[in-house]
């Protein structure tokens with residue numbers, strides 16, 4: 171009986187300590203988001219992402235300069251945009267280069283040139299790079315959510331594809 175009492179006594183402070191430790195882990199209700207934002211900006215110089223106004227000591231959730239609503243976010247220290255930007259650049263280069271060659275073909279080449287291998291490669295380049303460009307722009311989040319190895323594989327594949335098709339167009343252009 172005596173033992174159980176002392177056990178109970180020693181149990182009390184431990185439980186209290188645990189509950190105090192867990193307090194910061196309780197998720198913050200959405201209504202506190204504005205307070206968190208204000209607390210974060212109380213002693214920091216942060217420019218408004220829209221107008222650049224210094225938001226230090228902000229009261230409320232709107233930028234006093236442009237009136238846009240603001241939110242507090244968690245970001246990556248290193249956003250890892252390399253693979254995405256490489257794929258995007260390769261697609262843009264394909265569309266741009268393909269467009270330029272098409273213009274040359276339309277103005278300088280005879281009509282029967284368009285059934286020759288160079289023209290077929292050119293149309294493939296235009297089609298493939300246009301599809302890549304629209305896909306990469308429309309599925310940006312999905313692309314960036316993929317494992318980094320898959321992202322780089324897609325980036326390298328798009329570069330190789332655009333480079334090979336462009337080389338073929340240039341090599342066969344005069345034939």
Ligand SMILES: [Zn+2]
Pocket residue numbers: 218219220221222223233234235236237238
């Ligand atoms: Zn602003």
